[in-house]
Amino acid sequence: MAAAELFDEHGYRGTNVADIARRAGLTLGALYFHYGNKRGVAEAVMNSQPQAIEPLLQSEGVQHVIDITMVWARRLQLDPLLRAGVRLAVEQRSHDMSDPTSFNNWASIMAGYLQEARDNGELRPEVDPAALARFVVGACTGVQLYSQLVSCRADLMDRTCEMWQILLPGITSEEAHARLVVDPARGCTE
Amino acid sequence: MAAAELFDEHGYRGTNVADIARRAGLTLGALYFHYGNKRGVAEAVMNSQPQAIEPLLQSEGVQHVIDITMVWARRLQLDPLLRAGVRLAVEQRSHDMSDPTSFNNWASIMAGYLQEARDNGELRPEVDPAALARFVVGACTGVQLYSQLVSCRADLMDRTCEMWQILLPGITSEEAHARLVVDPARGCTE
Incomplete structure (x- = not known):
């Protein structure tokens, strides 16, 4: 999972939503649709x-x-x-x-x-x-x-x-x- | 210890050296002299x-x-x-x-x-x-x-x-x- 690699390396604050979307090959809209926001992605990973x-x-x-x-x-x-x-x-x-x-x-x-x-x-x-x-x-x-x-x-x-x-x-x-x-x-x- | 209250409430990133010095009643110079830098204060607290x-x-x-x-x-x-x-x-x-x-x-x-x-x-x-x-x-x-x-x-x-x-x-x-x-x-x- 793309977000995981970023959170693992940079922590929560060091990771931004645009980088997660880019690494995952998703549009920002698709990412927000699935997870709500960065916190939602972090909760899914945790x-x-x-x-x-x-x-x-x-x-x-x-x-x-x-x-x-x-x-x-x-x-x-x-x-x-x-x-x-x-x-x-x-x-x-x-x-x-x-x-x-x-x-x-x-x-x-x-x-x-x-x-x-x-x-x-x-x-x-x-x-x-x-x-x-x-x-x-x-x-x-x-x-x-x-x-x-x-x-x-x-x-x-x-x-x-x-x-x-x-x-x-x-x-x-x-x-x-x-x-x-x-x-x-x-x-x-x- | 003044620095501890700040680190306890705001964590490392949320605390700055000037606030520590002010809360402790020290000049910035005195604080740097004793601890080197923010990391030095954090190590002393830990x-x-x-x-x-x-x-x-x-x-x-x-x-x-x-x-x-x-x-x-x-x-x-x-x-x-x-x-x-x-x-x-x-x-x-x-x-x-x-x-x-x-x-x-x-x-x-x-x-x-x-x-x-x-x-x-x-x-x-x-x-x-x-x-x-x-x-x-x-x-x-x-x-x-x-x-x-x-x-x-x-x-x-x-x-x-x-x-x-x-x-x-x-x-x-x-x-x-x-x-x-x-x-x-x-x-x-x-």
């Missing part, structure tokens, strides 16, 4: 993250949530659409937006898989699927930000594995913990 | 976080790391200097900075207390203090960002407690877990 990840995955329960984060981390290294979505979501205040939709969408998707995991006995009984989902979304947001500042996200797969190695012993049953796979290879979908 | 928190705490080991995060969360609701530091650190790319110093400083402080915790048998033997410290810094960054978008940080104390309730069973010995206090009251230092 909120497109799950569609870029979910169709690539086949696992279930806790493994599915691990895989979401591993594929998300891997594609942040490669895919301007995902990178732009995350950049726009994190820097919202610098362009006077305050929209938790992209965070809430991820939390809701993960909570569904974690509820399934709970029903299957994968989670310890005291773990609240909604609270865990909310925490994983926040944690991933901050872990990728820190990784970007330290290594331009080169170490993001390792940091994401580290997160799960820290989390799993406290949230999963022993049987599930022994079976779950935490490995950078889970991020490769080709 | 990197002042530990001095605002650490002197308020007396606990040790894992409880100290919990207390850092609880006081940090509480003061983010109250203190423009801390809020500005976090905002500048999170939105760095929007003003062409890429400086992990404030993150690395927190990680290094927490790693010290977690090493102490490990030596005292508070941590499970398989937990790496440096990795856990790095993760907690990233997780707190993202959790406060998500909380800001959802509730202007009104729920940040609850989200921070939730983080520790998820983490502690997997990282601490049973004896330590039973003794550690996770409560919004840990954030109050008055």
Whole structure:
């Protein structure tokens, strides 16, 4: 998506609507018709993250949530659409937006898989699927930000594995913990 | 600190050096002499976080790391200097900075207390203090960002407690877990 490449490179303020239209091969009229304004394009980019990840995955329960984060981390290294979505979501205040939709969408998707995991006995009984989902979304947001500042996200797969190695012993049953796979290879979908 | 109030309200780009000097009652010359330029002021604000928190705490080991995060969360609701530091650190790319110093400083402080915790048998033997410290810094960054978008940080104390309730069973010995206090009251230092 043309807009994503511009938002990824230049941020919200550094990108203008005429450049988006030109890069996308659209007239300005067509762009305004589809998205309303620059903010509408930015919202579409921010909120497109799950569609870029979910169709690539086949696992279930806790493994599915691990895989979401591993594929998300891997594609942040490669895919301007995902990178732009995350950049726009994190820097919202610098362009006077305050929209938790992209965070809430991820939390809701993960909570569904974690509820399934709970029903299957994968989670310890005291773990609240909604609270865990909310925490994983926040944690991933901050872990990728820190990784970007330290290594331009080169170490993001390792940091994401580290997160799960820290989390799993406290949230999963022993049987599930022994079976779950935490490995950078889970991020490769080709 | 005058600059912090401006950066907190208007971000990096929305703040100019003349306004900082005026609000601080300094001449422009004095401000340039002390900080070099606007970026120098922003770095001072970003990197002042530990001095605002650490002197308020007396606990040790894992409880100290919990207390850092609880006081940090509480003061983010109250203190423009801390809020500005976090905002500048999170939105760095929007003003062409890429400086992990404030993150690395927190990680290094927490790693010290977690090493102490490990030596005292508070941590499970398989937990790496440096990795856990790095993760907690990233997780707190993202959790406060998500909380800001959802509730202007009104729920940040609850989200921070939730983080520790998820983490502690997997990282601490049973004896330590039973003794550690996770409560919004840990954030109050008055």
